[in-house]
Amino acid sequence: MPINESKQPIIVKKIIKKGGHHGGAWKIAFADFATAMMAFFMLLWILGATTEDQKAAISDYFNNPSVFMGIATSPSQTQGEGTGSKPSLVEFEGALDMGPPTPTVQESMLDPEQIEALAHEQDAARLATLKEILERKLELSDTLAPYKDQLLIDIVPEGLRIQIVDKEHRSMFDLGSAKLKGYTSDILRELGALINQVPNRVSLTGHTDARPLGGLSYSNWELSTERANAARRALIDGGMDPDKVGRVVGFASTIPFDKDNPNNPINRRISLIVMTRETDAAIHEENALLESKGEPAPSTQSMPATSPAPSIN
Known part of the structure; x- marks a missing residue:
């Protein structure tokens, strides 16, 4: 005969926990939402509180961020005639394109004294960067390296000074x-x-x-001025804008x-x-001031205007 198996009832136990929680994920999502809303309201405030020029400056910054306001950290990738860029004679990794600064929204909110101080800092930084690049070119350039002992570069109160000096048996x-x-x-x-x-x-x-030249009609005053002008012409031949020349003088x-x-x-x-x-x-x-008095500006004059006896070479 078949064995009768006892059937046990199936008991389902339902446990209800009171005071439970859903974890912390919602807090992260809410924080992200709050941050996004804050950024959105800041954007609305900026759009309402700034001028068109300031909006353009903000746009320029995000299109071209740099440690120098409005200045790209690398030259144009398009090179050649008509592109505004040309290959450098010596490549410098990370060298700055040192064009004129473009005001940003932060700068436009400063008072005149702060703007002047900021402009002074930018000017000093730009000249210091140019000095570093020139010093590197003295080591790497085939044109400059052989004459690096005749090229003296330093920062003076008037700006970045570059002196090209004569050497025995190697004159300019x-x-x-x-x-x-x-x-x-x-x-x-x-x-x-x-x-x-x-x-x-x-x-x-x-x-x-x-050392005297040996003549009175043509002295070292004329010679020094003409040499400075010859240097000016060579700089322009190399690509320097003629309008960048502020003064050309001879000191004998x-x-x-x-x-x-x-x-x-x-x-x-x-x-x-x-x-x-x-x-x-x-x-x-x-x-x-000189022009207001009817006197010629010393842009291409010997200095001083009245030369002493001839004295150099």
């Missing part, structure tokens, strides 16, 4: 002449291309040593590099200063 000009040596032209042309990358204008001065032997030895060849030099905004403004005011 033909003897007693304003005709540039071939390598001097190459140096100046390469410098002109670099200097043109910054908005600052330049001042050019010519200097000679204390009145400001020797080597004060202890007036005849030292190093005293024969061209000094090029990439001027600060303050220096440029001071020169502009001085020229305007």
Whole structure:
């Protein structure tokens, strides 16, 4: 006979927990939502509180962010004629495109004194960057490296100074002449291309040593001025905008590099200063004052206007 199996009832136990929770995921979602709403309301406030120029500056910043306001951190990727960009003679990784700064919304909200201080800081940073690039080119450029002991670069109160000095048996000009040596032209042309990358204008001065030329009608005053103008033309041939020239003067032997030895060849030099905004403004005011008195501005004059006896080469 079949064995009878006892059937046990199936018991389902339902446990109800009181005071339970759904975890913390909702808190993260709510925080994201609150942040998005805050950003949205800030955007509405900015759109309502800013001018069209400020909106354009904000847009420019997000399209072209940089440590310098409105300045790209890399040159244009399109190169060639008509593109506004050309290949560099020496490639510098991370080198800054040092064009004129574009005001941002933060700058436009500053008072005039703060804006002037900010502009001064930007100017100093731009010149310091140009100095670093020039120093690197002295090591890497086939044109500049052989003459790096004749290229002296430093920061002075007036701006970034670049001095090209004569050396024994290696002068920049033909003897007693304003005709540039071939390598001097190459140096100046390469410098002109670099200097043109910054908005600052330049001042050019010519200097000679204390050896007389041997004539009265043509002295070292005329020679130093003509040499400075020859340097100006070579810089422009290299790509520097002619409007960047703020002053061209000749000082003859009145400001020797080597004060202890007036005849030292190093005293024969061209000094090029990439001027600060303050220096440029001071020169502009001085020229305007002279013109108001009916006197010619010393843009291409020998300095001083009345030359002493001839004294250098």
